[in-house]
Amino acid sequence: MISLLDIAERIQTGEKIEEKVWDMNLFKTISELVRKYHIEFPGERSFINMDEELVERAFEAAIDCLEKLGIYCITTRRHLKVTRKEILTAINEAPAEILMGEGRDRRVWKQRKIEGKEKLNVCPGHHTPYTEDLAPMVVKNFAQIPRTDFIEGFNFTQVDGREIIGTPMEVYASRRQMGWMREGIRKAGRPGLAVVYYPINTKAEDLICVMDPDYGLRRTDGILLSLLPDLKMEQDMLSAAIVYEEYGSFKLSGSFALAGGFCGGIEGAIVEGIAKPIAAMIAYRDYIHYTGVEHIHMLNARQILVPGINWARSVVNQALNRFSHTICMRWIIPTSGSGTELNLLEIAMQSIEAPINGMNLYAPRHCRTTTNHGQTPLEAEWMIEVSDAVIDQGIDKQSANELLIRLAERLKGEKPQEGYSITECYDLVHHKPNSDYERKYIDVKKHLREIGLNLS
Amino acid sequence: MDISKISQEQKEQMDALKDAIVTIDLEKARDVAEKIIEQNIDPRIVIKYPIAEAAEILGKKFDCGEIFLGNLVMAGDLIEEVVAVLEKHIPLDQLEKKKVIVIAAVQGDIHSVGKNLVSTMLRASGFGVCDIGVDVNSSVIIQKAREVKADMIALSSLLTTTMPYQKEVIDDLVSMGLRKNFKIIIGGGPVTRDYAEKIGADGYAKDAIEAVEEARRLLA
Numbered sequence: 281m282i283s284l285l286d287i288a289e290r291i292q293t294g295e296k297i298e299e300k301v302w303d304m305n306l307f308k309t310i311s312e313l314v315r316k317y318h319i320e321f322p323g324e325r326s327f328i329n330m331d332e333e334l335v336e337r338a339f340e341a342a343i344d345c346l347e348k349l350g351i352y353c354i355t356t357r358r359h360l361k362v363t364r365k366e367i368l369t370a371i372n373e374a375p376a377e378i379l380m381g382e383g384r385d386r387r388v389w390k391q392r393k394i395e396g397k398e399k400l401n402v403c404p405g406h407h408t409p410y411t412e413d414l415a416p417m418v419v420k421n422f423a424q425i426p427r428t429d430f431i432e433g434f435n436f437t438q439v440d441g442r443e444i445i446g447t448p449m450e451v452y453a454s455r456r457q458m459g460w461m462r463e464g465i466r467k468a469g470r471p472g473l474a475v476v477y478y479p480i481n482t483k484a485e486d487l488i489c490v491m492d493p494d495y496g497l498r499r500t501d502g503i504l505l506s507l508l509p510d511l512k513m514e515q516d517m518l519s520a521a522i523v524y525e526e527y528g529s530f531k532l533s534g535s536f537a538l539a540g541g542f543c544g545g546i547e548g549a550i551v552e553g554i555a556k557p558i559a560a561m562i563a564y565r566d567y568i569h570y571t572g573v574e575h576i577h578m579l580n581a582r583q584i585l586v587p588g589i590n591w592a593r594s595v596v597n598q599a600l601n602r603f604s605h606t607i608c609m610r611w612i613i614p615t616s617g618s619g620t621e622l623n624l625l626e627i628a629m630q631s632i633e634a635p636i637n638g639m640n641l642y643a644p645r646h647c648r649t650t651t652n653h654g655q656t657p658l659e660a661e662w663m664i665e666v667s668d669a670v671i672d673q674g675i676d677k678q679s680a681n682e683l684l685i686r687l688a689e690r691l692k693g694e695k696p697q698e699g700y701s702i703t704e705c706y707d708l709v710h711h712k713p714n715s716d717y718e719r720k721y722i723d724v725k726k727h728l729r730e731i732g733l734n735l736s
Numbered sequence: 737m738d739i740s741k742i743s744q745e746q747k748e749q750m751d752a753l754k755d756a757i758v759t760i761d762l763e764k765a766r767d768v769a770e771k772i773i774e775q776n777i778d779p780r781i782v783i784k785y786p787i788a789e790a791a792e793i794l795g796k797k798f799d800c801g802e803i804f805l806g807n808l809v810m811a812g813d814l815i816e817e818v819v820a821v822l823e824k825h826i827p828l829d830q831l832e833k834k835k836v837i838v839i840a841a842v843q844g845d846i847h848s849v850g851k852n853l854v855s856t857m858l859r860a861s862g863f864g865v866c867d868i869g870v871d872v873n874s875s876v877i878i879q880k881a882r883e884v885k886a887d888m889i890a891l892s893s894l895l896t897t898t899m900p901y902q903k904e905v906i907d908d909l910v911s912m913g914l915r916k917n918f919k920i921i922i923g924g925g926p927v928t929r930d931y932a933e934k935i936g937a938d939g940y941a942k943d944a945i946e947a948v949e950e951a952r953r954l955l956a
Contacts, residue, residue, distance in 0.1 A: 299848075299869070300809075303806070303809070303852070304806060304809060304810075306806075307804075307805070307806030307809075308806070311806070354846065354848075354870070409896045409926060435895060435896045435897060435926075436896060437896045437897070437899065437900075443900055444896075444897050444900070445897075445900040445901075445904075450844075450897055453897070480895065480896075480897045481844050481895060481897050481898070482844075482846055483844065508846065508847070508848070509848075509849050510849075514846055538849060539804075540798075540801065540804050540805065541804065541805045541849055541852075541853070542804075542805050542806050542852075543804075544804045544806060545801065545804055548804075575801075576849075576853065576943075577799070577801065580942060580943040581942075582799075582943060582945075586801060648925070648942075649925070649926070650926055650928055651896070651926070
C-alpha cells in the first residue's frame with residue numbers, strides 16, 4: 281500500500297486547487313458517475329438493497345471516483361492523486377479483522393457477512409459530550425454492558441472546573457479524557473477493554489498527547505481519525521496517523537457520506553460512501569469505519585426519515601462487504617433524543633439493518649447531541665437486543681425489508697423529539713432506565729413483536 | 737417601484753427569469769435578463785420579485801431534497817451574475833446595498849459542511865456572503881468584517897472545545913468598541929440557543945434554513 285510518507289509528500293507537491301473548485305468538481309464528477317453507472321433508487325418500499333448487479337456497479341463507480349478525483353488536503357490546498365493500482369492495492373491489503381484490548385477483554389473486530397449469522401461487534405457509547413462530574417460513572421455504565429468490545433471517549437467543555445480554551449488546556453483535557461476512560465473501565469471490572477480516543481480537537485498536539493501506556497492510550501487501544509466529508513483530509517491528522525502507525529494503536533474513521541451535500545442526493549452519496557472508507561485507508565490507515573449514508577436533514581433533526589436513505593446505506597455496505605475487507609460499523613444516529621419512544625423505534629430500524637448489511641454496531645447517539653444529552657446505556661443494550669434477535673430468527677433481506685417498511689409506516693408523520701438528558705431518564709447508580717423510559721421500552725418491544733421480530 | 741404597473745408581456749419575462757433561475761439555466765437566465773433590460777423593466781422590481789421568489793423556491797427545493805448543495809452553489813453563482821447585469825442599470829443612488837455576511841468556522845474547527853450549507857443558502861437567498869473558511873481566528877474574522885463592511889458575522893462550531901472561540905469574537909468586538917457594528921449569529925452541532933444567549937449573540941440557527949430566516953429577521 282502507498283506509504284504514509286508518500287501521502288505526506290503528495291500533499292506538499294500535488295496540484296494546488298481552491299476548495300470551492302474541489303467541491304464543485306466532486307459534485308459534477310459524482311453526478312456523472314451516478315448517470316454512467318445507472319445508480320437509481322428503485323422506490324419507496326426499498327429499504328434493503330436486493331440488486332446484486334447494482335452493488336457491483338456502485339463499487340466500480342466509487343473506484344472510478346477515487347481515480348478521477350483523489351483526495352483533497354485542506355491544509356495545503358493540494359490535490360492528492362492516487363492511481364487505480366494504488367486504490368486496488370489498498371483494498372486488497374486492508375485487514376478484515378483487528379485485534380484490540382488486553383487480557384480477558386481482548387477482542388477481535390471483524391468484517392461481517394451480508395445476512396451474517398455471527399453476533400456483531402459492539403461499541404455501546406460515547407462520542408457525546410459529558411460534564412466531568414458524570415464522566416467516570418457514565419463510562420462505567422457503558423463499559424459494564426457485557427457485549428462491549430471497545431468504548432469510545434467523548435468531548436467536554438470544562439476540566440477541573442476550568443473552561444477548555446487554547447492548546448495547553450486542550451492537551452490537559454485530552455489526557456483527562458483518557459484518564460476517565462481508564463478509570464471507568466476499571467470500575468466496570470474491564471481493565472483491558474479497548475478504548476478509542478475521541479479527539480477533542482484535531483490539532484496534532486491534541487491527537488498525540490494521549491499516548492501513554494500507563495494512564496492513557498495503550499498500544500491495544502484506538503483513535504478516531506476521520507476523513508472529512510467530500511474526500512478531504514487534513515495535515516495534523518496525517519501527522520497523528522504516522523505516529524500511531526508506529527505506536528501500534530488501531531484507527532477508525534467516520535466514513536459515511538452526507539446526502540444533500542456536495543456528493544448530491546442519495547445516489548451520489550452511495551458513490552462517496554463507498555469511496556470514502558477506501559480513501560481513509562489510504563490517507564490515514566483507518567481500518568474500522570462507520571459507513572453508509574446519512575442525510576443533512578436527518579442530522580439536523582428536520583426529518584426522521586428521508587426516502588431511500590436506508591436503501592442507500594444498504595448498497596454502500598453490501599458493496600464494501602462484497603468487494604473489500606472494510607470493517608463496517610453502523611453508527612446509529614436517531615433524530616429523537618433519549619427517553620422517547622421515537623428514539624427506540626429509530627434505533628430498532630437501524631439495528632435491523634446492521635446484521636443484514638454486514639455492519640457492526642456503534643454508539644447510538646442523538647443527532648443533535650448536547651452536553652449530557654445524547655445517549656443512555658439502554659439504547660446500546662436495545663441495539664444489541666434487536667440485532668441479536670434478527671440474527672437468531674434467521675431474518676433475511678426480504679423479511680428485514682418488510683420489517684423496515686412497517687417501522688417506517690409507524691414513524692410516518694412523526695417529528696423528531698428532543699428527548700431528555702441522561703440523568704433525567706436513566707439511573708446511572710443502578711444501571712437502569714427510570715420507570716417512564718422503561719415503560720416506553722416495553723411498549724416499543726411489544727410493537728416490534730407485533731410486526732414480526734421475536735424479542736423476549 | 738410599483739409592480740402593479742407591469743404589463744403582461746413584462747410579467748411573462750419576469751416569470752421566464754424566475755424559471756431560468758429555478759432550473760439553474762445560466763444561458764437562459766442571461767438571455768432573459770438582457771431582454772428585461774431592453775424592455776425597460778425596472779431592475780429593482782426584478783431583483784425584489786422574481787429573483788427573490790426564485791431564491792425562495794430553491795430554498796424549499798433544497799429543504800425537500802429535490803436539489804443539493806452543489807445545485808445551490810450554481811444557483812448562487814447564477815443569481816449573482818444576473819443581479820450584476822441588472823444592477824448596472826440602476827442609478828447608484830438608488831442601488832439598494834446588499835446585506836453582507838461574513839461567515840467562518842471558528843479557530844480550531846476544521847469542519848466545513850454546516851458552514852458551507854449556511855453560506856450557500858444565504859448567498860442563494862440574496863445576501864452578500866464572504867466565506868472565509870475554517871479554523872479562522874477572531875482577529876481575522878473581525879478584520880474581514882470591517883474590510884467588507886459586513887452587517888452580520890456568522891460563526892460555526894462543531895466541537896465543544898471550539899465553542900469558546902465564538903464567545904471570543906463577541907468579547908473582542910466589545911473590547912474594540914465594535915459590538916454594535918455587527919449582528920452575530922452562531923450555530924453548529926453542540927451549539928444551542930441557550931448558549932447563544934449566554935454569550936451575547938444576537939441569533940442562533942439550528943441549520944441552514946433557519947439561518948436564512950434568522951438573517952432576514954436580524955437584518956430587516
